[in-house]
Amino acid sequence: MANSRVLLGDLKAGRCSNVAEVRLLRFWEARNVRKGGELMSVDMLFVDENSTLTQGSVGANRQLRFRDRLSEGSLYTLTGFDVTRSNTNFRLSDAPFSIRFNEGTKLDKIPTSVRPIPTELFRFMPYSQILELANTGKQLPDIIGELSAIRSTITDRLPGARRVMLTLLLESGENVCVSMFDSMALAFHTKLDSYGREPRVIIVTSVNPKIVGGRLFLNGTSGTHLYFDSETSAGKELFDTLPGHGADPGSSTSKVVHAQKVEPMTISELNKFITTADSQIIEFLCTAEVTGIQLDDGWCYIGCSGCSKKLIREISSFTCVSCNETNAVAALRYRVKLSVSDHTDSASFLSFDMEMAKLTNIQASEAAQIVGIGVDAQVDTELPRSLADIVGKTYTFQLKLNDFNFSSKHQTFTISRIFPERLLAPMPAFVVAEGADVPDDAPPEIVAQPPNANVGTTSTGADSPASTDASAAKRPPTAKDQDDVDKTAPKKAHVE
Template sequence: MANPQVLLADLNAGRCSNVAEVRLLRYWEARNVRKGGELMSVDMLFVDENSTLTQGSVSANRQLRFRKRLSEGSLYTLTGFDVTRSNTNFRLCDAPFSIRFNEGTSLEKITASARPIPTELFRFMPYGRLLELANTGKQLPDIIGELSAIRSTITDRIAGAQRVMLTLRLESGENVCVSMFDSLALAFHTKFDSYGREPKVIIATGVNPKIVGGRLFLNATSSTHLYFDSETAAGKKLFDTLPGHGAVPGESTSKVVHAQKIEPMTLSELNQFIITAESQIIEFLCTAKVTGIQQDEGWCYIGCSGCSKKLVREISSFTCLSCNETNAVAALRYRVALSVSDNTDTASFLAFDTEMAKLTNLQASEAAQIVGIGVDAQVDTELPQSLADIVGKTYTFQLKLNDFNFSSKHQTFTISRIFPERVLAPMPAFVVTEDGTVPADAQAGDLPHGTIGNVGITSTGADKPTTSDASTGKRPPPAKDQDDDDKTAPKKAHVE
């Protein structure tokens, strides 16, 4: 006797022996960035006939059994799985429960279904909602917009130094910036180069809204998939509203604003450059040894837990001018001045919270505590061992120079990324799925506090050229993400 059918919305915690008929929308890898990118699981997003989105996961030790069966856009029957409560952070869907594959799980592909299961479903959110979600880590929404500009930096595939910034114009008129780093950036370029033309419309799924320096950024996460123009019904709908359906005869203006290599420099060349060159915004790579940590101004500061800006100390509270919050929640943040040298010269580099936390695997709040509040607040100034341990080690530093660096007041260079070794980053691996599509297997990028990295499969979009009228659902998304520099200027295009 066949097992009864169950809808995703009707799942309850425990082992489920009923049959769920679903469509696999997307899947990606979850990796632990603190353990060298060790594979933890393969995660996926399912939808059923009621347009209910539910996240699924198969652990690393079972993923080989199911991996070859996974085909984005295909229909499946799913039974014998565990139902567990969903994580409340970085959500890709609103379902209270998630699906976990176990030793008895059956996943069988079917060619057709009598049930009207959507062929695509996105969780687009208005600009105001994106602002509300910024820096909360609660939801990872999807975004759709008209492509206005592409900014990218290329660094000889040095691990971690790639980035792409897409400026998208929303239908409501606002411009937003979608940022991609490392192998996700490389995967975007691969898809972009093979597409044959510059896309007019882009959909990015599972982005993490962040406000940095007062600007909204939508950071791609490892669950992020990109779709161009008419590769989806939602994209085609917007594409068809553009002048000439997005194809303007004779148009030659490129949306690629900048694609420049970040050049390596010695310290001597760097120090000479700021004396002789014109004031500009530019980035360089310098490999140098840390010879000491300057402690004249300490190694940390009391910052806003939301935007990371330095707080103003009031009599009995903290004020964040950036957030306009008179009773801000304080958090300890790194501000570390490094003395560095190579065989040509010496210099002072300044590193902030994000990069130092990743380098030391220790949050500033774990290394010391804030005692008191307001004007009475104090922080232990003793140098943590985790910082002392980096003295004597050699790193490759990505430095961002701005107008200040070319002034007479310049004393330090601000670090935007730190790489332990100058190693070539692996290109994304490309595999052909069962339906003939070629997804790009991206590597783990920056994630909130460097915990778990999901490695996404950046789809070519050719696997889902669909016209379902149920394709543009308005539910909010989940997933996991990627971080911004909280102190330095937002990660943006190279020379402007």
């Protein structure tokens, strides 16, 4: 007797012997970077005739049995699988249950179906709802928007230092930044190169919303796929509404900030560069010894616990301009001005909370206390031992220069990352495909994927600003935020 049919919305916990007829929307690898990129599972998203979206997973020990059968956009019959309760964190669907392949699972591709199973399904959310999800780790929504800019940077000498940032204009009028790292960034450029032109509409799936420095960033995860222009019905619908969508594809004005390699420089070369070069946004690596810590302005500041911006003293309260909040909750933040030198010259490098906390392994709030109450609050100004200990040591600093550095008021170079010398690799030959872009920095533990794992196609049928003296608001996401990126890897691949 043939097994009866079951809809994804009717699944119950336990082993299911009924047959589910589904479409495989997309699949990806979940890897554990803490164990050298060890493969943990292959995860996927299924949809049925009722547009019920359900996550599936096959463990590493069984994935070879099914891997060659997986084809995004294809139809399948699925039977003999386990039904388990969905994880409440980093969810890719609203279904209460998910599917786990076992030793008895059968997955058979079928050419057609009499059931009207959708060829695509996205979880688009309004901007206000995405904001509510930021920093909660509850949902990984999809996003669609018109491409406003692409910025990417690559660092050959530093492991995992690749990043692409897309700025998308939403239909509601807001601009959001989407960040992708490492193999995901390279996969984006592979798709961009093969596409032959710059897309106008981009769909990015399974992003993790984060508020960093008062701004919304959408970080890519292992489940992130990208679709350009009319590759999907949803993309085509938006693409057709844009002015000039029927124009010659090659006639558009480039939005790409072309591939920027982060080159090493001596301090002398750096000081000369800002006096001879045109004003620009550019990054360099500089290896130097920390010779001292400048304490004229202290080593920390009282910042907003929410966005990290420096709080403004009012008559009877502290105010956060970024959050528009009076009586904002105060927190101590690092703002450390380092005197550095190499064999060629000396300079001042400025580092904020994120990098100093990573370097010292101590938060500013642990190194000192806020003394006093309300507007009388002051900071214990004694230099912490953790900071004093870095004097005399040599580090490689990644510096981000912007218009400020090319002005007469320039005094310091802002640090975007700090690396011990032992992390540096020899400089290899650098080759960038024409038109490719490259990223600032990468999260410590993004889930690794093969080169094209995050670039999808359907079947027929996000620039983080640099830090300023007043705040850490214009920094890349913190180490903690980047760890969260890893955890956004759907299922066991929780590493953001």
